[in-house]
Amino acid sequence: MTAAGHAQQDSACTARRRRFRLTCLPHERPAVEALLAAEGYAFEAEPYLASARCLRTEPKPLGASAAAAFGLVYILDKSSMLPPVCLGARPGEAALDLCASPGSKTGVLAEMVGDNGLVAANEPKRKRYQTLRQNLQQLNLVQAATTGYPAEDYPGPGRWTRILLDVPCSGWGTADKNPKVMSLWTEQTIKPLLSLQRRLLTRAAALLAPGGRLIYSTCTTNVQENEDQVGWAAAKFGLHVRSLPAAPGFVFDPVENQKAKGALRVNGPASGGQSFFVAELGQGGESCPPPEASVSGSKHVRVAPDVLSRLKVEVNWQGLPPGRAEMEGERLVFRPDSGLDTLDGLSWQGTVLGQGRTGLRLSSRARRLVPEIGAGPSLVLDRVDELHRLLQGQSLPAPGPGPMAGLYWMDLPLGWVTVKGRRCMWTGR
Template sequence: MNETAPLRRSFRLVCTPEQTPLVEELLTAQGFAFEPEPFSPLVRRLVREPFPLGRSLAAFWGYIYIQDRSSMLPPLALNPRPGDRVLDVCASPGSKTGLLAQLVGPTGLVLGNEPTRPRLANLRRNLAGLNLLQAATCSWPGEGLPLPDASWDAIQLDPPCSGWGTTDKNPQAVKMWQGDKLKPLIDLQRKLLAKSARLLRPGGRLVYSTCTTNVNENEEQVLFAVNELGLEVVPLPPFPGFVFAEPERPGCGGTLRVDEDASNAQGFYIALLHKPGAPKTAPTLSENIRSTASYRPLPPAFLKDFGMSPELLPPGELGIFEGSLRFLPAAALSFLPASLRWQGMSLGKASAQGAIPSPRLRVLLDPAPSRIPRLDLDDTAQLERLLQGVSFDTGLAGKEASLFWHGLPLGRLRLKNGRALWSEK
């Protein structure tokens, strides 16, 4: 066992502020120790890791997300407001998409776009595991996204790059990306920047970020955005807990270049850009996913049969689409065209007979369910055994129970003759 985790190993909390003490208590009960990171109240840094953090109970139920410290800075620099509509142009695996969704809150919308199908599946799986219902996804080449111009409040662009700042994980990155091999990357980054500038509404903000130290993919691209696309650099204050090197080109003051060694984090480059002009109201589209023949709406009241509360749903709709129970955010329904072929968050399985929410859909669990019993445990060892396939007697009647730990919602259990069983089905 590794008793002391590297100080660079960090994670973010994916919960409400009221749930934070319980999530921290759940981690502590399993032997983890951590301390706050100074750059965000959502982030913690490990100081003791008795076993891999990804196998913790908090990770299993989506209450934490392991992420490099530097990777969290771009969404924090973009700093969207609650209720904003945010586009993440190159989203997989969803680290930044998920943080953006936390920042915009349940009334906002984050659209995560990923052109590569295997990576798209990973993006959707990660967002669903975190219970971030305000996120939607699509799969298009970023430079060809069929979205209205001048309509997005904020855009995150973290394009494919050479990865020179990740040499601790990818030691061959600098050797792989040299000379002529870099030109297609740089060309693609400029195409993505140009498209993002068109999609951004006047007055909107765009973060351009990379995990490389290559000036041609960083400062030179910012100068392209300023001189060719008409965007303006918004100076970023340095984030506490990091050391930043000076930008390597005049005109890029206020952009941040993470000093990899001094910060004990990945090398990252972050630039915040602004589109000048008076803000305009984004168009409302009458065409949306509800017009497709394969979409069937569901009344939210059906959730009560599974120990969930319809009142906990964010603004939006529930429906069956392509064999899945999905949540469609209200902002997406009024804003995204059906021609985009986007998906709302998968909340479970569906068939012609009905829908079954995922056992790990914790965000909608009713603290006082009326139709199934509630089981509130206080022993993490019992939870661990449950996930290992060990059943135990509860004395409860019925076929299911809502599962809580010290009042923290976790998911739904199966009951068989009063014995609790964990099943992903």
């Protein structure tokens, strides 16, 4: 182990502490941290991702916090953040998350590509697809689109410069938390997994554009699913295993064979997370410079006239990236311009912002549409106990006439409360 590795292992946050991401806009992070601090949480920044934090003090489970309830934090093992970090997507680029549900890595990718980029999050199974969409909506990832194709048959030519392939695997790297995986998936029972992984690699290689980057990752320590698969794909499709830089905050073991030289094998216990395997495949021995980022279409949000006529509240449309907001049946849906060309010819869904048959009611979680304080009815709270009262289903005095009002913690927009008479409530839908 290198001296840097020892320093990482000795870090105060190398221990198996809870990690999470601040799932808000970059300029909102200090306000979210202030909300967490007001609830008694203490934490510190992690070095491998701007939004990543490590808990130092957890007065109650982080998932029960107000910040979590309003979709401002996402609990995630640190090793799970590494594959999208290694993909290295830049602001404005498009990335394909081929096996996306529940959307944890999609969120990291969305942070990296920013508002003018695109993440296509794919999941074929209905229940997992619904979970994926619910998570993306709660986190307000309006630059993410969802598709539901079998990943091994994902349509389209090789046009993706950034592909994340986090494959189904035996999960041996999670054995400290899920010991049953060692008996569920043995060397004698993993043949279906190995076959599926190769089919997924085959399709991902075909979808990769010249000069693109494909990240293959697993949460297992099994060589057959890691080095052997990467070596097979490199030989089969004329790809190269590129050397990934050792991300700070992790301890890495040597790869098990030279087929995957340059890949990263995370030592979970020493890193304070799960054991993971991450490899980059591409054309040529070195990573090619990423293409210049571009955004098609207009630079503003286009709102259908029937949407404007049905809304009864002031809305901050400029809180959305370039795209269009229109009714699809009874739902108000936002589709980013970044998806119109990239996903042309594919069946995909954007973000649901509201719904209604006659009138139009915004989703309580559409915090990107909340205007500045005072631009409309505004419920501004500075006490955590009031936030918890709303979350527990209690009502508070309404700031003005309905049907909805913007909800804020200090100056941080949280979403929308429903106004009924002189009281307002948080519905959480």
